[in-house]
Amino acid sequence: MMSNPRAFLEQLFHAAVRAADPYEAILHHLPQPPKGRTVVIGAGKAASQMAQAFERAWPHPFEGLVVTRHGPIAACERTKVLQSAHPVPDEAGLIAAQALMDHLTGLTADDLVIALISGGGSALLPAPPDGFGLADEIALNEALLASGAPISAMNVVRKHFSRIKGGRLAALAHPARVISLVVSDVPGDNPAFVASGPTVPDESDAEEALRVIRDYRIDLPDRMIESIKNAAAPRPGDTVFAGNEVHVIASARVSLEAAKALAQHNGVHPLILSDSIEGEARDVGRMHAAIARQFAGNSDFTKPMVLLSGGETTVTISGGRYGKGGRNTELLLSAALDLQGVSGITALSADTDGIDGSEDNAGAFCDAETVTRIRANGGDARAFLAGHDAWSAFSSAGDLFVPGPTGTNVNDFRAFLLE
Structure with a gap:
């Protein structure tokens, strides 16, 4: 197992940002x-x-x-x-x-x-x-x-x-x-x-x-x-x-290729799913979780591997009420619900400009225990998702990703690491 999967995903993010210098x-x-x-x-x-x-x-x-x-x-x-x-x-x-x-x-x-x-x-x-x-x-x-x-x-x-x-x-x-x-x-x-x-x-x-x-x-x-x-x-x-x-x-494609090259250099097999994924953030999150589970459980694919994608999802506000967050945190909270208890998968979803929504985070990390950490701090991950309040969910779990403004913007960056 990788000693610090979050640090590795953060390295991939910064490689993607540097490619858009x-x-x-x-x-x-x-x-x-x-x-x-x-x-x-x-x-x-x-x-x-x-x-x-x-x-x-x-x-x-x-x-x-x-x-x-x-x-x-x-x-x-x-x-x-x-x-x-x-x-x-x-x-x-x-x-x-x-x-x-x-x-x-x-x-x-x-x-x-x-x-x-x-x-x-x-x-x-x-x-x-x-x-x-x-x-x-x-x-x-x-x-x-x-x-x-x-x-x-x-x-x-x-x-x-x-x-x-x-x-x-x-x-x-x-x-x-x-x-x-x-x-x-x-x-x-x-x-x-x-x-x-x-x-x-x-x-x-x-x-x-x-x-x-x-x-x-x-x-x-x-x-x-x-x-x-x-x-x-x-x-x-x-x-x-x-x-x-x-x-x-x-563009997002150039940045994903840079992340791919860094993954290969570190002995991790990369696969770019797409640089232009659109759709409702929570639906795209579930789709990424499903793909990650499929690859993780299939011995035909070399591990460790990282699934990379870009694009810009959307968040449809229902009922006119919403909390704190952005499309990347909402996407990842949806994925986290489907990945709870699935060991060996760590994910990062972040905006390459360093700010997701209106808060100071670029996005968030999730793994098999994210939903458990939210619950341990008195939260309900599904309720947070329903209220478009993913920032609060990840904040309570200590899973926010806050690199600060990056000075560029080539859309969203997603990386799902499978060990």
């Missing part, structure tokens, strides 16, 4: 400096780290402004860093979104815009249509988060209720050329879905946004529905995007 990724995608000005913009959970990396890599003059969430940020010397709220937008976000739009005024065809985009930008850049305010943006965001819709579907709706998303920020820069460097946190790595694509348009239209609202029974006011119905997002073939470039510079 902004400096190395940006360094390999830098363009030639333009004749005119270089203007840097950015938005997302990794915006300050990406800006810091860009400053190291770019020796030429530039003017930079990026938006990231409240909390610790990477120190930048030449880039102004604004902060706003995630996952629920705030007034600072309205100010920051307007500042980004103002930052792109008066550009010419000789100028270059470099956009540093990472996950989380949807909430960080609230810019509702004319006639709507912050309260409307918050109401939409909360309704989407509670709907259980996948991130790609949520972002279709978001970009049809915005003055900045869906390529609109890049359109403001015209006729300057825009190069978008994207750290992907979405299954499939479609850059138009990351942060709702402020600089990357896609083919979705208002009818698709309305279909998402209908299919996931998202309850929105009539005036908001009417605004979305009449929204006209710019299309990829629009001339304002001619000459622009988009590069996905880091």
Whole structure:
């Protein structure tokens, strides 16, 4: 048996995070400096780290402004860093979104815009249509988060209720050329879905946004529905995007491959299940537990082995009541219920940005005794799961994983170690 399976899983997590290091990724995608000005913009959970990396890599003059969430940020010397709220937008976000739009005024065809985009930008850049305010943006965001819709579907709706998303920020820069460097946190790595694509348009239209609202029974006011119905997002073939470039510079797949390589180096057989798993967190948790039990009980597979996966699950809030937690802790609590008493399996599920939900943990660990530890401290794991309060469950068991903010975001990381 491995002496410290949790330490090993933590090593895999950090290997995955290192593979998404902004400096190395940006360094390999830098363009030639333009004749005119270089203007840097950015938005997302990794915006300050990406800006810091860009400053190291770019020796030429530039003017930079990026938006990231409240909390610790990477120190930048030449880039102004604004902060706003995630996952629920705030007034600072309205100010920051307007500042980004103002930052792109008066550009010419000789100028270059470099956009540093990472996950989380949807909430960080609230810019509702004319006639709507912050309260409307918050109401939409909360309704989407509670709907259980996948991130790609949520972002279709978001970009049809915005003055900045869906390529609109890049359109403001015209006729300057825009190069978008994207750290992907979405299954499939479609850059138009990351942060709702402020600089990357896609083919979705208002009818698709309305279909998402209908299919996931998202309850929105009539005036908001009417605004979305009449929204006209710019299309990829629009001339304002001619000459622009988009590069996905880091993703879940690259990070999982790094974890796989480290596992092999340590004599553990790795298997990547998928880098794009979506669905209800508790259902995905049960699925992972079932796969882990199947592999653990089959002598045809070499042990020790580790099952790796990525993607972004969702949590549908039932009854309008919920406790503390996030999709990773909810997924793992569901798995823990199905793994109780099954020896030789240790699991980690964590968000690669270092924060799962609104607390300070990235995720949690579980093993055969997790549910027993919760019970020993007076808790009921099933009741915690039913109340969307997985953080409290793992906190009572001493199983939270708290690495701190990582400075990148390539979606969720899951590793099930089978000894």
